[in-house]
Amino acid sequence: xxxxxxxxxxxxxxxxxxxxxxxxxxxxxxxxxxxxxxxxxxxxxxxxxxxxxxxxxxxxxxxxxxxxxxxxxxxxxxxxxxxxxxxxxxxxxxxxxxxxxxx
Amino acid sequence: xxxxxxxxxxxxxxxxxxxxxxxxxxxxxxxxxxxxxxxxxxxxxxxxxxxxxxxxxxxxxxxxxxxxxxxxxxxxxxxxxxxxxxxxxxxxxxxxxxxxxxxxxx
Numbered sequence: 001x002x003x004x005x006x007x008x009x010x011x012x013x014x015x016x017x018x019x020x021x022x023x024x025x026x027x028x029x030x031x032x033x034x035x036x037x038x039x040x041x042x043x044x045x046x047x048x049x050x051x052x053x054x055x056x057x058x059x060x061x062x063x064x065x066x067x068x069x070x071x072x073x074x075x076x077x078x079x080x081x082x083x084x085x086x087x088x089x090x091x092x093x094x095x096x097x098x099x100x101x102x103x
Numbered sequence: 104x105x106x107x108x109x110x111x112x113x114x115x116x117x118x119x120x121x122x123x124x125x126x127x128x129x130x131x132x133x134x135x136x137x138x139x140x141x142x143x144x145x146x147x148x149x150x151x152x153x154x155x156x157x158x159x160x161x162x163x164x165x166x167x168x169x170x171x172x173x174x175x176x177x178x179x180x181x182x183x184x185x186x187x188x189x190x191x192x193x194x195x196x197x198x199x200x201x202x203x204x205x206x207x208x209x
Contacts, residue, residue: 005161009152034201041196045120049113060110060168067161085189088149092190093197095141 005067010080013087020094027097035093039086046085051075109168110181114188124195128202131194138194146186153178153186 021029029035053060056076063078071079105112125132132138156162157177164179172180 005159006156013152032201034197034204037204038193038197038200041200042193045117045192049117052113053110058165058168060113060165061162062165063162064160067159088145088186089190089193091145091148092141092193095145096137096194096197099137099140 003064003067004069006063006078006080007067007069010083010087014083017087017090017094021090025094025098027094027100029090029094029097038093039089042085042089043082046082047074047077050077050081050085054078054081106167107170110164110179111170111184114181114184117188117192121192121195124199127199128205129198131191131198138191141194142187142190145190149186150174150178150183153182 018030021027051074054063054072054075054077056072059076068078068080073079154176157164164182169179169181174180174183
């Protein structure tokens, strides 16, 4: 844990996505219950899928131990993956909502 | 052996499991332009992140579990598809949840 080449960008990605919505897009996504419920369901599926990809016994994806916080939960999932997933999915949902607003 | 197909099979499973959600509400695949406009620009940004992370060896892929094709510069084809497949699954989930929440409110 020195460079945090994954931890820092993952945190920044989440902050950037939230800043874009709150400061600029104003789609109202964060006020929709359906969004938060969807994120919970996505999280429920991320755990088995990501758990499979990152399992230390036979990993599909390997991380440089110096670039992550070292916190891996649940299974062997680097916690940074949850920030990465949140940013990716939320960014796409924001663009989806943005096109609803335009109509 | 199926090992090199592992990552692709995981992505295929995600698409298969979420596909039935398309029948709910206005759907996602039935709005192809909206789908592509939502997914592609974000996929491009995350692919750039991926290229940098791979080049800097922040993460790497186990050659035993990928088919060996990649896009320039170094991103495996599976990872490229990940940025389209996972957002599509998330949109299908959001579409389904939104539709059901609307039903319950009526």
